[in-house]
Amino acid sequence: KAGVTQTPRYLIKTRGQQVTLSxxxxxxxxxxxxxxxxxxxxxxxxxxxxxETQRNKGNFPGRFSGRQFSNSRSEMNVSTLELGxxxxxxxxxxxxxxxxxxxxxxxxxxxxxx
Amino acid sequence: AQSVTQPDIxxxxxxxxxxxLRCNYSYGATPYLxxxxxxxxxxxxxxxxxxSGDTLVQxxxxxxxxxxxxxxxxxxxxxxxxxxxxxxxxxxxxxxxSGTYKYIFGTGTRLKVLA
Numbered sequence: 001k002a003g004v005t006q007t008p009r010y011l012i013k014t015r016g017q018q019v020t021l022s023x024x025x026x027x028x029x030x031x032x033x034x035x036x037x038x039x040x041x042x043x044x045x046x047x048x049x050x051x052e053t054q055r056n057k058g059n060f061p062g063r064f065s066g067r068q069f070s071n072s073r074s075e076m077n078v079s080t081l082e083l084g085x086x087x088x089x090x091x092x093x094x095x096x097x098x099x100x101x102x103x104x105x106x107x108x109x110x111x112x113x114x
Numbered sequence: 115a116q117s118v119t120q121p122d123i124x125x126x127x128x129x130x131x132x133x134x135l136r137c138n139y140s141y142g143a144t145p146y147l148x149x150x151x152x153x154x155x156x157x158x159x160x161x162x163x164x165x166s167g168d169t170l171v172q173x174x175x176x177x178x179x180x181x182x183x184x185x186x187x188x189x190x191x192x193x194x195x196x197x198x199x200x201x202x203x204x205x206x207x208x209x210x211x212s213g214t215y216k217y218i219f220g221t222g223t224r225l226k227v228l229a
Contacts, residue, residue, distance in 0.1 A: 004157070031215045043204065043219035056214040090157055097215045099146050099208040100165050105157035 002026065004093050004106035012112045018079040021109045025072050025093030032074040033103070034066060037088040046089075049074055050097040078111075086113045116141050118205050120220035127195050128228045135190040135223050137205030145207040147188040148217065149179055153201045161203075164188065165210070175199070200227045 005024040013019050025032050033048035045058040049068035066076040072093070078085055088110050092103040119138045127133055139145065146165050150158040162173025169181040179190045188205060202224045206217040 033215050033217075035217075035219075042221045043217070045216050045218070048215050050215070056212075056216050058216075092158075092215075094215055099210060099212075099215060102160055102163070103215060103217075105150075105159070107155070107157045 004091060004104050006089075006091055006106035006109050008109060009107065010110045010112075012114060013081050015081055015083060015113055017081050018077060019081060019111060020075055020077045021089055021111070023074045023076075023091035023093070023106060025074070025091075026095075026104055029093035029095050029104075030072055031094045031097030031103075032068055032072065033092050033094075034074070034076050035090045035092070036060075037090060037108070038086075043090070046076065048097070055097070081113045083113050085111065087111060116145075116207065116218050118207055118218055118220035120203075120205055120223050122223045123221070124224050124226065126226040126228060129197050130194050133190075133192045133195045133199070133225070135203050135205075135225070137188045137190065137220060139186050139188065139205075139207050141186075141207055143210075144183065146210055147179075147181060148206040148208065149173065149177070149188070149190050150204045150206060150219075151175075151201050152204065152222075158204065161190070195225075195227055197227045197229060200225055 007022045031050045034046040047057045052068045063079045068074045088108045090108045092105045094103040117140045148163045149161040202222045205220040
């Protein structure tokens with residue numbers, strides 16, 4: 001059974017550019033959530049999608065957006081990149097999006113903004 | 115506000131020694147509680163979780179954790195640490211009732227194991 005796949009694994013972008021990160025959940029999982037991990041702020045919740053609907057959003061500026069497709073794959077987009085957006089971006093998938101079911105994390109996308 | 119505190123940023127133990135990682139939470143009600151482990155360059159792996167019932171929960175890799183409601187704590191323990199346990203450990207809470215899948219993570223404890 002394939003795990004959660006995040007692509008690309010590494011990205012280098014320039015300030016002001018935009019970037020799109022992809023997350024393919026475990027087959028059959030309908031919930032995908034995204035987290036930003038930085039040394040200073042730790043792991044912070046970005047947003048969660050369930051059956052193509054955003055159910056929750058963290059405290060991030062509007063430059064951060066996401067979506068989920070009918071096959072449950074999810075993308076997140078960051079526009080007008082800033083140096084502070086450099087981070088490891090992790091996504092997690094769960095079967096039914098209820099917290100008493102296990103979430104599985106991908107290996108993350110390491111974004112570096114220069 | 116909901117929060118998770120892991121007071122120890124770094125812990126160093128010798129291989130074979132016992133381990134306890136501390137976690138305290140602030141939450142309106144009893145949340146779901148989790149411990150995750152992250153090896154360098156990797157995602158997060160679930161070690162164990164507490165939803166209800168027996169307050170001592172067993173997890174993978176020989177880890178266990180005890181929920182203490184009176185202390186709002188969920189400390190992780192292992193009787194004998196192996197060199198492969200060196201990693202970063204995160205305590206997290208989740209809401210049983212929010213209708214969304216969202217973790218609030220602690221800042222993590224980095225474990226170093228001496229041979």
